[in-house]
């Protein structure tokens with residue numbers, strides 16, 4: 441595992457520049473007679489086709505953020521350092537090893553190694569598959585091998601950003617009684633935010649924590665003008681008990697009476713722990729799952745009706761850091777646990 445992960449780290453694969461690594465991954469997978477391999481851009485899909493009752497998907501992205509002078513890899517004690525070691529070539533190494541080693545899984549497996557995760561959605565290889573070849577992503581459960589400290593992080597919260605516009609009437613500040621100050625009007629919007637009590641919904645036995653927060657405010661025209669508009673940007677992080685449209689409705693309700701414009705939206709993903717495949721996976725890992733508060737690509741599966749979990753080696757808080765590293769022991773434990781689950785031991 442150490443040699444393989446180190447080799448993956450040492451092939452640079454910054455976003456938009458994954459071709460060489462994708463070539464190597466494709467080549468390695470094509471050597472496996474038990475896998476059928478397809479490629480779309482720099483995204484590789486390898487599948488077993490044993491006619492099993494269940495299919496699971498194991499995925500990871502090939503790209504990294506730009507180098508922070510942390511190439512090539514280095515090993516210090518039981519840690520492997522280097523660009524992408526944590527996010528997420530350690531996880532990719534585990535998935536590649538599984539793809540080669542597990543020839544007769546008890547559930548069919550689709551392995552997805554994709555490009556463009558660290559950049560805008562339009563470049564995301566998983567999204568491209570979802571748009572162009574959704575049948576390749578069909579599964580009863582997906583596991584994304586993003587770093588989760590080798591524990592299960594289930595589902596993910598959704599996020600929307602809205603702009604709440606407070607209207608006013610412009611006038612000279614020397615005759616302010618002729619105007620209506622939109623910036624003063626923002627006080628009411630901020631008061632609603634201050635009074636808001638974020639929910640803590642329980643989904644599949646996991647408690648999520650929501651948040652509704654102002655993340656920006658703008659208004660004002662000149663030093664002598666009563667402003668006729670103020671805009672408060674609000675971010676709502678919502679639990680996977682709500683669909684995207686329900687989350688948007690909820691925010692509109694909080695700011696009833698104001699114009700609310702949605703400027704960014706990403707759905708939440710249900711943890712899917714009610715599915716047999718997920719329950720058995722939790723049993724194989726032997727540790728209680730935690731809710732995922734951030735947003736990850738698992739939500740792209742939600743849109744396809746596939747429940748998804750995050751499970752991979754490495755501390756997520758080290759992702760994108762210059763000193764990112766992965767504990768070698770976690771590479772082994774993740775491999776062993778997934779292998780046990782796939783062969784049903």
Ligand SMILES: [Zn+2]
Pocket residue numbers: 501527528557586587759
């Ligand atoms: Zn990542």
